[in-house]
Amino acid sequence: MTNRTIEDRLREEYFDLLPEIRRALEELEARVRYRVMPISVQLKRKYEQVVVKSRIKECEGAVDSVRRKLESATLDTAPSGGYSLTSLKDLAGVRVLVFPRSYIPRSI
Secondary structure (H helix, E strand, O other): OOOOOHHHHHHHHHHHHHHHHHHHHHHHHHHHHHHHHHHHOOOOOOOOEEEEEEEEOOHHHHHHHHHHHHHHOOOOOOOOOOOOHHHOOOOEEEEEEEEOHHHOOOOO
């Protein structure tokens, strides 16, 4: 039996999590698009726009992020349950760009 590296385990975890990440990101993007709809209908000029983009971090980028955490960890900061991609705060995300800024409500 061969010993698998931490990176191999993280890659396996990534592809196990990927369908769930995609579903969660699609739902989040739909919710964001719904919430910015009142702004979108107010746009008047061609240059005025609301851009909603989502992304999932690539597998190797995610593995590298965890590797950097591992290298910088000390005994006090190392996770007791091992390293996991679920510890990453930027595994998936939605970006909202509003042009011009005057359309951004003050309550956000």
